[in-house]
Amino acid sequence: MNVNDEMAVKVYKAIGEPTRLQLVKKLASEPQMACMEITDQLDIHSNSTLTYHLKILIDCGLLVVRKEGTYRYYSLQRDVLEKYAPTLIPD
Structure with a gap:
């Protein structure tokens, strides 16, 4: 299995779980969200x-985290989403 196939498996496993799929869909329509907003x-x-869910999405490359003081802001890696799950990106 090549690197692209391994990445695809990680992404599909991550978004195959309902809570993480909801999270990705929500972040697809927002530039970034803090933990409190997500909860x-x-x-x-x-x-x-x-x-737990955020870590899985970060590990597969779908999310990035930006720290600002004590806050963490999460945003989608749109290029990864476009490559593996373009139908989740709103029009």
Whole structure:
């Protein structure tokens, strides 16, 4: 299996889970979101649950994190999403 195939498997496994798919769809329509925004909008009640899902999306290359003080802002790597799941990008 080549590197592109391995990346595709990681991305599809990541977005194959309903919560992570919702998260990716939400971030596809926002330039970036902080943790509090994500938990409020996706009704995630546990920080550890959110951290778990975010880590998987970061590890597969779909998300990047930007730290600003004590806040972390998450945004999509649009080029990765366009390559592996272009139908998730809103028109």
